[in-house]
Amino acid sequence: MSAPKAQLETLPRSLTLMLAVALIGLAAVPVFGADYTIGLVTSMMIMAIFAMSLDLLQGVTGLVSLGHAAFFGLAGYALAFMTPSGQAVSLWWTLPLAVGASALAALLIGFFVVRTHGIYFIMVTMAFAQMVYFLFFDIKALGGSDGLYLNFKPDAGLFDLEDKRVFFWFTLACLVATYAFLRRLLFSPFGRALAGIRANGHRMRALGFASFSHKLAAFTLAGALAGLAGYLWAAQTGFMNPELMGFHMSAHAIMMVILGGMGNFAGAIVGAFAFEYLLHLFKDLPDIGSFRTGKHWQLWMGLFIVAIVILAPRGILGLLARWLQRKETGDD
Amino acid sequence: MDFASFLIQLLNSVQYGLLLFMLAAGLTLIFGIMGVVNLAHGSFYMLGAYLAWSLAARLGSFALAIVVGTLLAVAFGLLLEKVLIRHFYHRDHLDQVLLTFGLIYIFEEMRSILWGDDVHGVAMPALLAASIPLTDTLSYPVYRLFMSGLCIVLAIGLYLLISRTKLGMKIRAGAFNHEMTEALGVNIRLIHALVFALGVALATVAGMIAAPISSVYPNMGGSVLIMCFVVVVIGGIGSVRGALIAALLVGFVDTFGKVLLPQVSGMLVYMLMALVLLYKPEGLFKA
Amino acid sequence: MTEAVTATATGEIQPRTPNHPGTMPGLVLTARQLTKRFGGLAAVNQVNLDLWQGRIHGVIGPNGAGKSTLTNLLSGDLPPTEGTVTLAGQDITGWNPERISRQRLGRSYQKTNIFPAFTVWENIRLAAQSRNQPFAFNPLAWLTRAATHAVVNERAEKALELALLGSRRNTIAGAASHGEQRQLEIAMTLATEPQVLLLDEPLAGMGTMEAERMVQLLLGLKADHAMMLVEHDMDAVFAVADHLTVMVNGQVIASDTPAAVRADVTVQAAYLGEAH
Numbered sequence: 005m006s007a008p009k010a011q012l013e014t015l016p017r018s019l020t021l022m023l024a025v026a027l028i029g030l031a032a033v034p035v036f037g038a039d040y041t042i043g044l045v046t047s048m049m050i051m052a053i054f055a056m057s058l059d060l061l062q063g064v065t066g067l068v069s070l071g072h073a074a075f076f077g078l079a080g081y082a083l084a085f086m087t088p089s090g091q092a093v094s095l096w097w098t099l100p101l102a103v104g105a106s107a108l109a110a111l112l113i114g115f116f117v118v119r120t121h122g123i124y125f126i127m128v129t130m131a132f133a134q135m136v137y138f139l140f141f142d143i144k145a146l147g148g149s150d151g152l153y154l155n156f157k158p159d160a161g162l163f164d165l166e167d168k169r170v171f172f173w174f175t176l177a178c179l180v181a182t183y184a185f186l187r188r189l190l191f192s193p194f195g196r197a198l199a200g201i202r203a204n205g206h207r208m209r210a211l212g213f214a215s216f217s218h219k220l221a222a223f224t225l226a227g228a229l230a231g232l233a234g235y236l237w238a239a240q241t242g243f244m245n246p247e248l249m250g251f252h253m254s255a256h257a258i259m260m261v262i263l264g265g266m267g268n269f270a271g272a273i274v275g276a277f278a279f280e281y282l283l284h285l286f287k288d289l290p291d292i293g294s295f296r297t298g299k300h301w302q303l304w305m306g307l308f309i310v311a312i313v314i315l316a317p318r319g320i321l322g323l324l325a326r327w328l329q330r331k332e333t334g335d336d
Numbered sequence: 337m338d339f340a341s342f343l344i345q346l347l348n349s350v351q352y353g354l355l356l357f358m359l360a361a362g363l364t365l366i367f368g369i370m371g372v373v374n375l376a377h378g379s380f381y382m383l384g385a386y387l388a389w390s391l392a393a394r395l396g397s398f399a400l401a402i403v404v405g406t407l408l409a410v411a412f413g414l415l416l417e418k419v420l421i422r423h424f425y426h427r428d429h430l431d432q433v434l435l436t437f438g439l440i441y442i443f444e445e446m447r448s449i450l451w452g453d454d455v456h457g458v459a460m461p462a463l464l465a466a467s468i469p470l471t472d473t474l475s476y477p478v479y480r481l482f483m484s485g486l487c488i489v490l491a492i493g494l495y496l497l498i499s500r501t502k503l504g505m506k507i508r509a510g511a512f513n514h515e516m517t518e519a520l521g522v523n524i525r526l527i528h529a530l531v532f533a534l535g536v537a538l539a540t541v542a543g544m545i546a547a548p549i550s551s552v553y554p555n556m557g558g559s560v561l562i563m564c565f566v567v568v569v570i571g572g573i574g575s576v577r578g579a580l581i582a583a584l585l586v587g588f589v590d591t592f593g594k595v596l597l598p599q600v601s602g603m604l605v606y607m608l609m610a611l612v613l614l615y616k617p618e619g620l621f622k623a
Numbered sequence: 624m625t626e627a628v629t630a631t632a633t634g635e636i637q638p639r640t641p642n643h644p645g646t647m648p649g650l651v652l653t654a655r656q657l658t659k660r661f662g663g664l665a666a667v668n669q670v671n672l673d674l675w676q677g678r679i680h681g682v683i684g685p686n687g688a689g690k691s692t693l694t695n696l697l698s699g700d701l702p703p704t705e706g707t708v709t710l711a712g713q714d715i716t717g718w719n720p721e722r723i724s725r726q727r728l729g730r731s732y733q734k735t736n737i738f739p740a741f742t743v744w745e746n747i748r749l750a751a752q753s754r755n756q757p758f759a760f761n762p763l764a765w766l767t768r769a770a771t772h773a774v775v776n777e778r779a780e781k782a783l784e785l786a787l788l789g790s791r792r793n794t795i796a797g798a799a800s801h802g803e804q805r806q807l808e809i810a811m812t813l814a815t816e817p818q819v820l821l822l823d824e825p826l827a828g829m830g831t832m833e834a835e836r837m838v839q840l841l842l843g844l845k846a847d848h849a850m851m852l853v854e855h856d857m858d859a860v861f862a863v864a865d866h867l868t869v870m871v872n873g874q875v876i877a878s879d880t881p882a883a884v885r886a887d888v889t890v891q892a893a894y895l896g897e898a899h
Contacts, residue, residue: 203739
């Protein structure tokens with residue numbers, strides 16, 4: 005197979021500036037936006053956290069997982085189980101617990117899955133995720149095909165998460181914290197080793213790096229962060245169903261990471277926003293005569309995915325970076 | 337359970353396993369020889385089922401529908417290979433996953449636009465609609481025996497093709513070393529196209545003969561695709577022999593699992609896969 | 624050193640006093656009856672080899688002689704069918720490459736095996752980092768900055784200098800010249816501070832000037848390492864090797880000083896006759 009595409013680890017200055025401006029804009033949304041918009045952007049931010057967690061696995065370590073959504077869903081379900089039907093439950097112990105559950109699941113599944121390579125890894129992650137999906141789909145006690153409801157958002161004590169704006173800023177804080185953590189990790193000894201494993205796994209083993217434990221750690225950490233996203237999703241929407249753990253959801257995450265540009269986490273955020281925006285765009289397309297354009301959103305999404313793979317394999321940030329470089333050298 | 341029930345479940349296991357083999361054989365060949373992972377493989381199964389339904393109604397004959405349907409599907413598969421898939425043989429697995437996932441979406445919607453979203457039954461051909469009595473109360477459908485029989489015939493045909501014919505030899509050589517095979521004057525592009533067509537044909541026929549039993553419904557390709565992947569992982573990528581053994585194993589575990597342990601039946605096959613991976617991370621057989 | 628050993632008729636180096644290899648001063652790696660069979664074919668057949676500190680042991684032979692397979696057996700890339708490998712008194716037979724590398728055996732590859740997208744410096748730094756890599760699940764490994772680790776940087780600087788790559792540290796490895804990439808190949812191995820160096824055709828594909836530089840490089844490494852050099856370039860081998868093993872069809876046909884090997888009739892017939 006061809007070598008993996010070059011990464012965009014260090015972002016050009018101008019790009020970083022653009023992202024900083026976008027962050028400020030994001031923080032201002034609850035001040036100026038309508039309730040609907042606040043809710044929409046909140047779910048985009050949750051997807052961005054989910055996408056970043058996958059970027060750690062895929063963009064940095066080079067492991068393509070078709071089962072990442074399982075860890076997203078597990079934490080959401082954990083919150084649903086922990087929330088009684090009559091009252092709210094505390095954020096401060098349910099969040100670590102739920103994320104821990106996802107991390108533990110990732111550790112256990114990863115133990116089996118990380119020993120496989122290449123195409124096997126892809127297939128096996130898909131299969132294990134389906135197993136988790138069936139577990140929740142078949143067993144009534146876990147909600148079954150109808151899913152589970154949460155009647156209350158978690159109780160944060162100091163601030164009220166039932167307020168849409170407060171929830172927005174809490175999610176934004178989680179987003180920024182996750183991004184900062186992952187950027188730090190990228191340039192840590194662990195992160196450098198992961199990048200090496202992606203670039204030349206064989207040489208890393210020959211140099212004495214403990215490849216299995218590094219990949220397993222990456223898998224576990226990625227699962228934990230996916231759990232954070234899943235917890236927020238359950239808190240926001242109040243509803244968990246098995247579809248959120250299926251391979252379609254995992255494939256969406258892969259798409260987000262590719263769309264934005266892999267390996268630097270900023271791309272994952274951009275990709276998540278872009279993908280979610282497009283999804284809404286396609287679903288809301290007006291009918292053309294009797295042809296229900298919006299209903300067939302999967303067709304437009306499918307065509308878009310194919311177009312991206314053919315035309316822009318390094319994603320939006322890749323295109324932007326190239327365009328900026330061309331401008332800079334053009335001005336000389 | 338008594339002997340008759342056991343026999344029924346055994347026959348069902350074999351029939352399910354053989355059907356899975358048809359799909360898995362194509363997938364494993366396409367991956368083993370061209371190195372491309374095709375998530376849209378299940379879509380051809382679905383295509384087969386829908387073609388069986390619409391053509392059988394139009395042509396009035398199930399057998400004719402199978403023949404015409406297979407030809408149509410193969411033509412479509414060859415076009416797809418030439419226009420799109422071929423350019424991804426040397427690309428990252430990630431790109432292949434994404435491309436074929438996009439294709440799944442496209443095919444599902446095309447199906448929705450062309451044939452709608454309703455569930456449809458497909459009538460069994462009258463010739464095969466009988467049942468063989470096993471005891472006073474239990475009998476076994478002839479059609480299921482026919483399915484198994486057809487799969488066995490195709491499996492033998494596949495085996496003969498790959499190990500006894502010149503074409504098969506070229507296919508195996510191509511899997512081993514592309515450049516060398518090409519240098520020896522073999523048209524490797526043609527081989528690739530033929531292998532892809534073979535995979536498509538197997539998947540389509542599987543969908544067609546399964547249609548009378550499973551009905552025809554949206555996203556039917558999805559669930560069978562996962563099982564297919566499990567079979568290929570257990571059997572070993574690129575190994576047709578491995579796919580057969582793994583398919584029968586999966587058929588057995590799944591069928592008896594549903595009868596004996598219905599609570600966890602959905603998970604049993606995956607536990608089997610986990611067990612195999614613990615000792616053989618690359619499947620039971622090498623390519 | 625030469626008084627303590629004799630070369631036997633089969634080419635083994637036998638210590639006069641029957642010491643355990645690990646306790647002999649300077650004897651770092653020993654391979655005994657090392658064999659690798661693929662089906663019916665023995666790619667490496669009953670090979671004995673000793674590597675001493677401060678000496679370069681050349682391994683030569685025609686294509687297909689089993690030299691690369693031998694290197695793979697010693698580095699752990701292939702498990703042997705028969706035989707043993709001992710490193711500094713420790714039996715490492717059948718160990719995987721990760722484990723063997725941590726026992727301070729370093730190996731460079733015939734086909735350049737670097738990180739093409741990283742800079743020359745980052746390639747070497749990452750290799751050096753392998754010696755200080757914390758446990759993957761240790762949160763400190765996730766939060767400290769890799770680029771400012773003094774011990775690792777020092778080790779990487781040393782390797783960079785030894786490999787004569789000081790001026791190319793910021794070049795993207797994939798864009799460096801072939802000769803520089805071969806030097807980088809060795810630098811990465813050096814950065815792991817091994818006691819044993821297995822070098823697989825370091826001069827592969829090099830022009831005369833680059834080859835001369837590489838020869839100087841190799842001579843500079845001799846004092847601090849036990850080196851095995853697999854090579855095709857006869858001039859280079861005869862210039863640097865203290866001892867030569869000649870392999871043909873998986874077997875050792877001669878194991879002696881370069882002068883003796885050159886004069887050996889069997890070797891001339893089987894191999895040198897072609898090359899000269």
